[in-house]
Amino acid sequence: xxxxxxxxxAPLLTIAAASILLSMPLLLHGPLPDGHDLDEHRxxxxxxxxxxxxxxxxxxxxxxxxxxxxxxxxxVFPPLPAYVCLALSPLGHFHHVDVFTLSIFLTLLxxxxxxxxxxxxxxxxxxSAFSAVLYMLMPYHLVIDYYRRCAIPECWAFVWMxxxxxxxxxxxxxxxxSLFGVAFACALMMFSHVVxxxxxxxxxxxxxMLQAPSGKRLRSAGQVMMAMLLGxxxxxxxxxxxxxxxxxxxxxxxxxxxxxxxxxQLISVPGTLIPARSGDSWQHFLRLIGLSAVSQIVLVGISVxxxxxxxxxxxxRVSMFLLLVCLCSFLLILDFSxxxxxxxxxxxxxxxxxxxFNALLCFGTLWFAxxxxxxxxxxxxxxxxxxxxxxVLVAWVGGYVSIWSHYRVAVLPGPPNERHLIxxxxxxxxxxxxxxxxxxxxxxxxxxxxxxxxxxxxxxxxIRWSPRLIEFEAVAHGPSEIMINQFYYPRWRAxxxxxxxxxxxxxxxxxxxxxxxxxxxxxxxxxxxxxxxERLGRWLSVLSCSICVSALAPWRRKQCFQANxxxxx
Numbered sequence: 041x042x043x044x045x046x047x048x049x050a051p052l053l054t055i056a057a058a059s060i061l062l063s064m065p066l067l068l069h070g071p072l073p074d075g076h077d078l079d080e081h082r083x084x085x086x087x088x089x090x091x092x093x094x095x096x097x098x099x100x101x102x103x104x105x106x107x108x109x110x111x112x113x114x115x116v117f118p119p120l121p122a123y124v125c126l127a128l129s130p131l132g133h134f135h136h137v138d139v140f141t142l143s144i145f146l147t148l149l150x151x152x153x154x155x156x157x158x159x160x161x162x163x164x165x166x167x168s169a170f171s172a173v174l175y176m177l178m179p180y181h182l183v184i185d186y187y188r189r190c191a192i193p194e195c196w197a198f199v200w201m202x203x204x205x206x207x208x209x210x211x212x213x214x215x216x217x218s219l220f221g222v223a224f225a226c227a228l229m230m231f232s233h234v235v236x237x238x239x240x241x242x243x244x245x246x247x248x249m250l251q252a253p254s255g256k257r258l259r260s261a262g263q264v265m266m267a268m269l270l271g272x273x274x275x276x277x278x279x280x281x282x283x284x285x286x287x288x289x290x291x292x293x294x295x296x297x298x299x300x301x302x303x304x305q306l307i308s309v310p311g312t313l314i315p316a317r318s319g320d321s322w323q324h325f326l327r328l329i330g331l332s333a334v335s336q337i338v339l340v341g342i343s344v345x346x347x348x349x350x351x352x353x354x355x356x357r358v359s360m361f362l363l364l365v366c367l368c369s370f371l372l373i374l375d376f377s378x379x380x381x382x383x384x385x386x387x388x389x390x391x392x393x394x395x396x397f398n399a400l401l402c403f404g405t406l407w408f409a410x411x412x413x414x415x416x417x418x419x420x421x422x423x424x425x426x427x428x429x430x431x432v433l434v435a436w437v438g439g440y441v442s443i444w445s446h447y448r449v450a451v452l453p454g455p456p457n458e459r460h461l462i463x464x465x466x467x468x469x470x471x472x473x474x475x476x477x478x479x480x481x482x483x484x485x486x487x488x489x490x491x492x493x494x495x496x497x498x499x500x501x502x503i504r505w506s507p508r509l510i511e512f513e514a515v516a517h518g519p520s521e522i523m524i525n526q527f528y529y530p531r532w533r534a535x536x537x538x539x540x541x542x543x544x545x546x547x548x549x550x551x552x553x554x555x556x557x558x559x560x561x562x563x564x565x566x567x568x569x570x571x572x573x574e575r576l577g578r579w580l581s582v583l584s585c586s587i588c589v590s591a592l593a594p595w596r597r598k599q600c601f602q603a604n605x606x607x608x609x
Contacts, residue, residue, distance in 0.1 A: 048160070051169035055152040058173040062182060063145045065443050070141050072446065075190030079465035081121060082140060088114065088122040089129070091507055098277065101568055103507035103526070106464050107486045109552065110526040113468045115285035119278060120231040121192045147195035148186060151202070152176045155406055158202035161209060163410045167417065171410040174436075175202075178405060179332035180398040183439040187446075188325065194399065196232035200225050201240055201403050208244045208264055212251040219267045220588045226271030231278055235391060236399050241268060243365065243400075250357045273584030280577035288530050289472040291389040297470060302382070305394050306375040309334065329373070329395045331435070336398075336405045337370050339432050343408035346425050347415040359411060366404035369397040474528045477551030485525060485550045494547055494554065496520025508568040515561045521545075524553040524566060531571070537563040 060067070071078050083105065091099035098119065105111035124143045132139035155175040159168035176182060181198055185191045207221035222244065229237045245261050245268075252260035272279060294300060304322070307330040344363060351359060371377055373395045381388050388394070416425065461479040463469045491500045491512050498516040514522060526532075534542040534555055542564065545554040555564060 048165065051156060051160075051165045052153060054169050055156055055172050055176075056149060059145070059149040059152050059176060062176055062440060063148055065447055066141060066145060066187070069447050070138065071144060071190050072187050072443075075188065077192070077465075077467065078190040080467045081190065081192050083464040083466070084114065084117065085122045085125050085140065087111075088119070089126055092122075092126060094506075096507060099507065100281065100574075101508050101529075101531075106462055106466055106469070106527070107483060108525060109462065109482060109486065110529075111464075111466050111469070112285065112289065112472055112529050112531070113466055116282045116289050117468065118193050118231050118233060120196060120228065123231075144186070144190070144192060144195070147192065147199060148176055148182070150199035151181070151195070154199050154201075154203040154206065158206040158209065159406070159410045161213075163414050167410055167413045170413050171406055174409045174433075175402065175406045177433075177436050177440065178336060178402045179436055179439040180329065180336070181402050183443060184325075184328060184332060184398075187443050188328070193233040194236060194396070197229055197236035197240075197399060198402070200229035200232060201236075201243075201399075202406065204229065204240075204244050205247060207267075208248050209251060211263060211267075212248060212260060217592060219263055220270070220592055222264060222267035223270035223274060223584075223588060226268050227274035230271065230275040234279070234282070235396065238390060239397060239400060240403075243403075244268070246361055247358065250361055251354070270584055270587065273580050274588070276577040276580035276584070277574075278577070280573040280580070281571065284571060284573040285531075289468055291392065291471065292385075294468065294471040295389050295392060300392060302378055302388065302394070306378060306381075307333065307373050307395060308375045326395075328439075329398065332439075333370055333373055333395075333398055333401060335432050335435050336401050337366065339412070339429070340366050340405055340408045342425065342428050342432070343412035343415075347411050350415060355411070359407070362404045362407045366401055366408070369400040369404070372397045472529065474546045474548070474551040476546075476548045478549035481549040482527075482551050485523070485552060488525075490525045492523055494521045494523040496557075498557075503563075510566040511563070512566075513561065513563050514557050516557045516559050518559050520557050520559075521547075522555045522557055522564075523547045523550065524555065526553050527551055528553050529568070531568045532566060533569060534564060534566045537565070 084102070087102040087105050088099050090104065091102065100112065100114045102111045102114060105113070121143065124146070125139050128137075128139040128142055131137050131142070152172040152175060155172035156168045159171055162168075163171070175198075181195075185194050185198070204222060204225040207218045207225055210218035211222060226237070226241075226244075229240070244264050248260040248264040249257040298304070305326075307326060309330060340363065344359070348356075348359075372380065377394070381394060391397075412425075412429070462482045463479075489500070490505060491502055491510075493500070493516075496516055496518050498514060498520055500515075500522065501513040502511075503513060504511040510524060510526070514520075528544070528546040528551060532544050532553060534544050536542065542555060544566070545556070546552070547554040553566065555566065557564070
């Protein structure tokens with residue numbers, strides 16, 4: 041065991057060195073200033089950390105987001121990137137490290153390490169390390185998600201996909217403890233990017249059946265599904281409230297906007313070969329996605345054409361399955377798949393961007409890169425294949441080089457627009473913002489008192505202002521309406537001191553909380569109570585983790601006993 045670990049040190053150091061080299065622009069200059077989701081993730085994580093340090097274990101309503109008017113985005117947005125930054129914060133405090141940048145770097149390093157772990161038992165150290173480096177270099181992974189989009193949750197998904205398959209393989213090698221590895225890896229992926237998990241989850245089930253001996257395939261698939269269910273239990277603290285709040289933050293409202301229309305998202309292969317019009321940044325971005333997908337499918341084609349005759353029976357089953365995954369993923373991002381997306385509107389709402397299937401294409405390409413690399417190490421006919429492979433790699437390296445040049449382009453702040461007038465780059469704001477809200481009116485409201493009379497007159501004394509709980513005392517001279525500087529959300533509840541409920545309304549056009557008050561003095565409590573799905577999610581997560589720990593403990597004791605007994609011999 042010790043010798044095996046020593047043999048893995050050099051490949052892992054190679055992967056670490058490659059991840060540092062590929063991340064050098066990020067490590068030197070930080071994330072791309074015009075990264076698509078950069079400001080959104082930075083703001084969400086900043087407000088999350090702020091409330092966590094005030095004693096809130098899992099902040100969901102971010103009270104200071106959107107110029108202090110609040111946001112429910114973290115009811116549905118995955119929390120793992122924020123928790124990673126929290127875990128790294130002591131390092132940032134004592135060593136003056138940019139924790140946000142370091143957390144992004146860990147996604148690339150982690151993807152290479154986990155890619156190596158999955159491939160190593162099948163292809164050996166050298167081939168697996170080389171393929172893991174290619175996995176990190178793939179344009180959709182590196183250039184688009186890691187740099188151009190700064191899509192941190194999706195970057196974490198690239199870490200967990202091969203890790204899940206690693207534990208699935210170990211489970212097939214009769215290592216029962218790997219079932220809990222599958223569970224935890226699935227939970228981490230759900231905590232990171234549940235959209236990618238939705239399109240990925242059939243793969244572990246299929247791979248478990250293909251790797252199992254005949255007659256045990258259904259049992260193997262059942263074990264993996266049970267592990268996934270356990271993983272969903274571990275992630276229940278996030279999943280159950282997210283499902284509950286999805287009715288208040290419907291993706292259908294998000295994709296109904298012109299930007300999300302399929303005509304703006306599907307890729308035309310001929311279009312990838314034609315340079316985008318000058319100044320058309322989105323068409324240029326789609327062209328990059330198309331070129332990335334084409335280059336990866338070319339590598340898959342080279343691998344299949346060169347190696348299929350040498351495939352063993354087991355390798356053939358897995359390779360044909362992953363080839364089907366690659367082809368389906370590639371076809372679903374192309375423009376002629378429009379009828380499929382039209383007939384499956386719920387899929388479009390869940391995925392939002394059809395080109396997200398590139399993540400599966402990257403994962404499948406990782407496998408075929410390893411198959412081709414292993415073949416070239418033992419094949420005498422290499423030159424034509426190496427020439428074709430070299431063209432693909434030159435294109436991938438060219439994408440990395442283009443990132444350096446992109447850092448040198450000055451990013452000028454654009455003029456204020458309605459989309460970001462009040463939003464702190466809150467990507468889900470269009471899905472939950474109260475209908476009829478005018479962002480200019482909402483912004484103007486932030487300049488006044490946090491609680492004020494909107495109609496009628498009187499005095500207000502603020503007693504408590506905290507996330508999800510506001511208390512104040514009002515003295516109204518007649519029937520009045522009070523406006524509170526927090527956005528309306530259906531989960532808010534209000535009552536007077538004696539427990540009498542008050543119907544909360546929406547102040548339009550500001551989109552803020554509106555509380556009717558009767559004449560006289562009264563103490564009013566406005567809160568967003570912890571819902572049943574939130575409580576149930578907590579208990580399910582604790583229960584699922586307890587099941588894993590209690591089941592692993594006897595196995596660990598057995599392993600320690602066997603190791604000690606072997607040492608005595």
